[in-house]
Amino acid sequence: MTRLRSAALVGNPNAGKSALFNALTGARQKIANYPGVTVERKAGRLILPSGEPVELTDLPGSYGLNPTSPDEEVTRKVILGEFPGEPAPEVLVIVLDASNLEQHLVFAQEVIALGRPTVVALNMVDLAARDGLVLDAAALAEALGVPVVETVAVRRKGLSELSAAIAAAEARKADPPRPHLDQTERRMSAHAIADAAILSETARHRLHTRLDRVLLHPWGGPAILFAFLFVMFQAVFAGATPFADALEAGVGLLDGAVRSALPASIARDFITDGVIAGVGSVVVFLPQIVILFAFILAMEASGYMARAAFLMDRLMARVGLSGRSFIPLLSSFACAIPGIMATRSIADPKDRLTTILVAPLMTCSARLPVYAVIIGAFIPARTVGFGIGLQGLVLFTLYLAGIVGAMVVALLLRRSVTRGTASGFIMELPKYQLPRFSDLAIGLWQRAWIFLRRAGTIIFTVTVGLWLLLNVPRAAPGQDQVDASIAGHLANGLAVVVQPIGFNRDIALALIPAMAAREVAVASLATTYAVSAAGDDAATAQALGPQLASHWSLPTALAFLAWFVFAPQCMSTIAVTRRETNGWKWPAFMLLYLFGLAYLFAGITYWGAVALGL
Numbered sequence: 001m002t003r004l005r006s007a008a009l010v011g012n013p014n015a016g017k018s019a020l021f022n023a024l025t026g027a028r029q030k031i032a033n034y035p036g037v038t039v040e041r042k043a044g045r046l047i048l049p050s051g052e053p054v055e056l057t058d059l060p061g062s063y064g065l066n067p068t069s070p071d072e073e074v075t076r077k078v079i080l081g082e083f084p085g086e087p088a089p090e091v092l093v094i095v096l097d098a099s100n101l102e103q104h105l106v107f108a109q110e111v112i113a114l115g116r117p118t119v120v121a122l123n124m125v126d127l128a129a130r131d132g133l134v135l136d137a138a139a140l141a142e143a144l145g146v147p148v149v150e151t152v153a154v155r156r157k158g159l160s161e162l163s164a165a166i167a168a169a170e171a172r173k174a175d176p177p178r179p180h181l182d183q184t185e186r187r188m189s190a191h192a193i194a195d196a197a198i199l200s201e202t203a204r205h206r207l208h209t210r211l212d213r214v215l216l217h218p219w220g221g222p223a224i225l226f227a228f229l230f231v232m233f234q235a236v237f238a239g240a241t242p243f244a245d246a247l248e249a250g251v252g253l254l255d256g257a258v259r260s261a262l263p264a265s266i267a268r269d270f271i272t273d274g275v276i277a278g279v280g281s282v283v284v285f286l287p288q289i290v291i292l293f294a295f296i297l298a299m300e301a302s303g304y305m306a307r308a309a310f311l312m313d314r315l316m317a318r319v320g321l322s323g324r325s326f327i328p329l330l331s332s333f334a335c336a337i338p339g340i341m342a343t344r345s346i347a348d349p350k351d352r353l354t355t356i357l358v359a360p361l362m363t364c365s366a367r368l369p370v371y372a373v374i375i376g377a378f379i380p381a382r383t384v385g386f387g388i389g390l391q392g393l394v395l396f397t398l399y400l401a402g403i404v405g406a407m408v409v410a411l412l413l414r415r416s417v418t419r420g421t422a423s424g425f426i427m428e429l430p431k432y433q434l435p436r437f438s439d440l441a442i443g444l445w446q447r448a449w450i451f452l453r454r455a456g457t458i459i460f461t462v463t464v465g466l467w468l469l470l471n472v473p474r475a476a477p478g479q480d481q482v483d484a485s486i487a488g489h490l491a492n493g494l495a496v497v498v499q500p501i502g503f504n505r506d507i508a509l510a511l512i513p514a515m516a517a518r519e520v521a522v523a524s525l526a527t528t529y530a531v532s533a534a535g536d537d538a539a540t541a542q543a544l545g546p547q548l549a550s551h552w553s554l555p556t557a558l559a560f561l562a563w564f565v566f567a568p569q570c571m572s573t574i575a576v577t578r579r580e581t582n583g584w585k586w587p588a589f590m591l592l593y594l595f596g597l598a599y600l601f602a603g604i605t606y607w608g609a610v611a612l613g614l
Contacts, residue, residue, distance in 0.1 A: 004055040007046065007166055008089035009121075010079060010111055012104050013061030013345075014430055015095040016123040018042075019153035021058040024163070048167045049160065057089065065110055069347040079111065091169050092118045093162070098128035098135055098150075099431045112146055117169040120148040121162055126155070127433060136198045208432050215304070221311045232295040233399060234392035236368075237375075240287035244372075247287070248543055251280035270467060273530035278463030281526035281544050282455050282519045285369040289451050290444055292365060296334065297443040301435035305330070310429065319407045320414025322346075325355040329406065332362035333399075334447075336573045340580055350420040354413050356577060357590055360569040361406035363399045365451070366518035370564050371398055373522050377545035378557040401565050405597070417589075454517060462513045463523045470531045482509075482532050501563075501599060502556040502606035511563075517570050555609035562605040566597040 009017045025044025042058040059078055060071035067073040074083065081088030094111055096104040101122075112118055122137055141148035147165045151158035215221055255276045262268040299305040308330070313323030324346050332339030339359045346352040363371075372395075379391050414420060466487060475484035482488040482505075491509035498508050506528050514521035526544045529551070548557070568574065568591050577587045 004045075004053055005091075006055045006057070006087065006089045007091040007093055008057040008059050008078065009093050009095055010059050010075065010107075011061065011095035012063060012097070012107055015061065015097045015104060016153050017058055017061065017095045020095055020121060020123060020151060021056065023153045023156050023159055025056055046163065046166070049164050050167065052167075054091075054166065062107065064107055067347075069345050071345055072347075079114070088116075090117065091166050092116050093121055093166060094118060095121045095123050097430075098122050098125045099133060101128075101133075101135070108144070112144060118146045119162065119165045119169045120144060120146055121158075122148050122150045123153055125150045126152045126157075127431070130433070134198055139198060211432060212307070212429070215307055216310060218314075221307075222315075225308055225311055229399075230396055232292070233396035234389055235295070236288050236291050236395060237372075237392045238389055239291050241381075243287035244284050247284040251276060251284060252543070254280070266471070269471070269531075270464075274464055274467030274527060275460070277530040278467070278523035278527040279455050279460050281373070281522050282369050282459055283452070285372050285519075285522075286448060286451060288368050288372050289365055290448055292368065293334070293444060293447040294440065297440050298435050301433070301439060303430040303432045306429050315407070319411040320420065321351060321354060321410055325351065328355055329359060329362050332359040332364060335364050335366070336360050336362065336569045337576050340573070340576050343580070348420065350414075350418040353581065353586065354410050354418045356580060357413060357418075357586065357593075358406040358410050360573060360590065360594060361402050361409065361566065363402045363565070364518065364569065365447075366454075366570070367564055369519045369522045371395055371561065373544055374548070374557050374561055377548045378552075378554055398561060398565055401562075405566060409593070409597075454519070458517045459520055459523050462516050462520045463527055466509075466513055466524055467527050467531065470528065480532065482506075482528060485531075498599075501603040502553070502559045502610075503563075503602075504552070504556070506551065507556070507560060511567075515568070515571055518564070521564070554614045555606045558609050558614075559602040559606035563598045563602040566594055566601055568594040568598075 009021055011017050021042065021044065024046045044056050044058075046054045046056040048054055057078070059075045062072040062075040064072070065076045065079070067076050077083040078086055079088065079092065092111055092114075094108045096108060108120065120141070122135065122140065125135065128135055135150075137148045137150050147169065149158055149162045149165050151162055153159075215224060255272050258268065258271050258276065262271070296305075299308065305327075309323045309326040312326045316322055316325055325343075328339045328342040328346070330339075331342050336359045339362065340356050343352045343355045343359075346355060375391050375394050379394050382390055384390050384393065469487035469490075470482055470485045472486055473484060475481040480488075483492075487509055488505070490512070491505045494508040494512070495503065495505045498511070503511075506525060509528055510521045510524040513524050522544065525548070529544070529547045552560075574587045574591065577590060578584055581587065
């Protein structure tokens with residue numbers, strides 16, 4: 001069998017390689033891991049103008065051929081043909097960010113100096129033009145000595161020209177290696193080449209500089225970031241309330257319609273108490289999820305996310321980490337799984353391990369339904385000075401508690417089991433840009449779909465399983481169904497352990513399935529109270545919040561919130577931790593310390609609230 005010809009995309013992080021790779025290969029992709037490492041390998045088929053297929057590889061982003069992380073080590077070995085079972089690519093396609101040309105030319109020169117058949121894709125020229133940068137691709141090609149093709153990957157512009165250049169480059173003979181330049185010499189050369197390309201700076205660039213002086217100020221910058229996050233959590237409650245109320249009303253109407261259409265039976269109870277009460281109690285929090293991710297996606301698209309990492313570098317260094325850990329930890333606010341996987345870019349193994357171990361303390365989006373239902377049930381919807389919503393303030397405090405907890409744990413780990421000093425941090429700051437509405441809409445739709453898919457798969461499955469356990473065996477006349485059930489017996493056993501921290505049987509029952517997904521705790525409580533209600537009692541169709549308020553005390557509710565600040569993430573997170581650390585030692589350690597913190601702080605919260613007479 002004839003081996004396909006090969007090419008590889010190389011370049012700095014954030015150069016648009018992945019977007020270009022997707023545009024060139026379409027659905028003809030295969031994703032796996034490089035042998036022996038956890039670095040992802042993305043390969044696909046590029047069809048040349050002649051109709052011939054080429055295997056195209058999207059290499060991890062790198063700043064140079066002297067690796068400082070596992071990702072960069074893989075890139076270096078693949079480019080040089082040193083990776084076992086991975087022949088060197090026949091053509092190298094260097095992807096440059098046209099709006100940050102001088103910075104990207106430093107690595108580009110190092111690759112071009114190898115003398116291999118090379119093509120440069122001058123990507124994102126539309127953003128460069130929008131920012132007032134005037135580029136001359138022909139002058140750049142003459143200065144670099146290799147073909148340069150202007151591209152806009154997200155709009156599929158320049159793809160046919162790039163494919164033709166790849167085919168032509170492969171036909172050319174390799175050039176002899178060029179003289180080696182050190183980092184300083186390459187930076188000086190990059191500046192000269194950028195000048196040769198007619199790279200001009202306009203008033204808009206000067207505006208970006210002035211913005212950085214404010215947003216990256218040592219004291220003003222963190223204050224602005226803190227204020228932005230505060231507004232974000234206020235908006236999660238204030239902006240989502242009417243939409244959440246509408247969804248809750250819709251769930252109530254659906255429940256009522258089913259009860260009216262079907263006679264009383266175990267089948268009707270399954271639909272109303274199992275499916276609608278369980279899944280519906282989670283779906284109503286979709287507006288909060290959407291608003292949270294609207295802010296996060298806007299931070300990423302505007303270029304402010306990278307600056308937030310820069311601002312956090314000083315704080316991270318005080319606990320033995322670096323700003324490089326900030327992006328994985330920030331990703332964990334969405335979900336700890338991609339956050340943990342993002343630690344692959346951290347060079348220092350102890351730094352990386354510490355980041356993995358504290359990532360679950362970041363408040364993932366799955367916790368938001370838990371926080372929202374408890375806050376809505378027990379915290380008054382009123383303002384506290386200057387129009388600040390009390391509910392949003394409590395939510396912000398919970399997120400802040402997770403961050404502070406992560407920093408304290410990281411400090412303790414770096415002085416004990418992962419002892420070491422903070423590594424250096426170099427990060428490229430992208431240009432500021434206004435987020436495109438279409439990009440935000442697509443991102444929000446993807447996040448909403450993921451949330452709804454979880455509700456329709458994991459949460460549905462666990463809720464149905466819990467409903468069955470709550471209804472088998474059937475209770476005798478006059479006996480509480482939950483107490484008589486298998487689930488009730490299990491919960492009564494666990495309740496003995498959690499009773500000292502203020503938890504009751506119903507909470508004990510919710511903690512077990514919550515290990516499948518955090519939001520299942522809400523569905524479990526809704527299903528439990530629905531099954532507990534007698535027959536067609538109005539309480540069956542009652543919203544979960546009022547039911548919690550009637551069954552729980554305020555100290556119990558506060559302890560429940562404290563538990564979920566520190567409790568371990570879902571089992572998928574544990575599985576990913578095992579894969580990334582190559583064993584069960586550190587996942588077991590993670591489970592042990594997180595459960596210990598959850599129990600301790602839930603107890604402190606409960607005992608303190610009781611002592612204060614709350």
